[in-house]
Amino acid sequence: MSPFTGSAARTPSWEHLRVDLTDGVATVTLARPEKLNALTFGAYADLRDLLAELSRERSVRALVLAGEGRGFCSGGDVDEIIGATLSMDTAQLLDFNRMTGQVVRALRECPFPVIAAVQGVAAGAGAVLALAADFRVADPTARFAFLFTRVGLSGGDMGAAYLLPRVVGLGHATRLLMLGDPVRAPEAERIGLISELTEEGQTDEAAHQLAHRLAQGPALAYAQTKALLTAELDMPLAASVELDASTQALLMTGEDYAEFHAAFTEKRPPKWSGR
Secondary structure, rough: OOOOOOOOOOOOOOOOOOEEEEEOOOEEEEEOHHOOOOOOOHHHHHHHHHHHHOOOOOOOOOOEEOOOOOOOOOEHHHHHHHHHOOOOHHHHHHHHHHHHHHHHHHHHHOOEEEEEEOOEEEEOHHHHHHHHHHHEEEEEEEOEEEEEHOOOOOOOOOOOOOHHHHOOOOOHHHHHHHHHOOEEEEEEHHOOOOOEEEOOOOOOHHHHHHHHHHHHHHHHHHHHHHHHHHHHHHHHHHHHHHHHHHHHHOOOOHHHHOOOOHHHHHHOOOOOOOO
């Protein structure tokens, strides 16, 4: 996403999210614990707009996406979204579904790593938000459920049919998206849906430790690695190696590459600038 912005000021507060920025780490918390952080139209829109703003912030080096209370996110609010969509016309429904997809695209396209800190339920749209993150750090209580067919809709919602086979393979993705059965933490780790399984109650701390490690690293190298991982999913090998070559040539002109050599020569840790 481009760092260039118009005349609008940064949003000072968000109605549906709690946002903290400390030492280069943005922590975005879904804050409806009484509803297991079920998403509303406003929450989707806030996530979309916030991710666009943070992507222009040079100070953001990593992001932790978390849910307040005993669950990560139970998906779309049954009353406030599913009930409301029954009275929408086709154009309104298309606008809504495009908006949910824009959130997933923003998670994949933002120029910093995203870590989902998952405890308890990550269901429906909540499971896809976790799936769209670069890392999923999970508590033993975590359980993922892609519930879209359970409400009579396609399992391929919000890019799930694109992302999930690439994370866990087509066989597991077919089972999870068609049947909607919950996957608990041990199985999720076994099939590759979880990046790190923590001790109970340690998920937030582990997610922030990883975020701070990433925030202190070579930010431009991480951003380009993330961009290549997403872009090359659909590329033939020849196009991929050419894109890799041009990316490396660009990064070899950067300050961080020269800093590594200087630090190696001087036998000291590198001081990454993200340039």
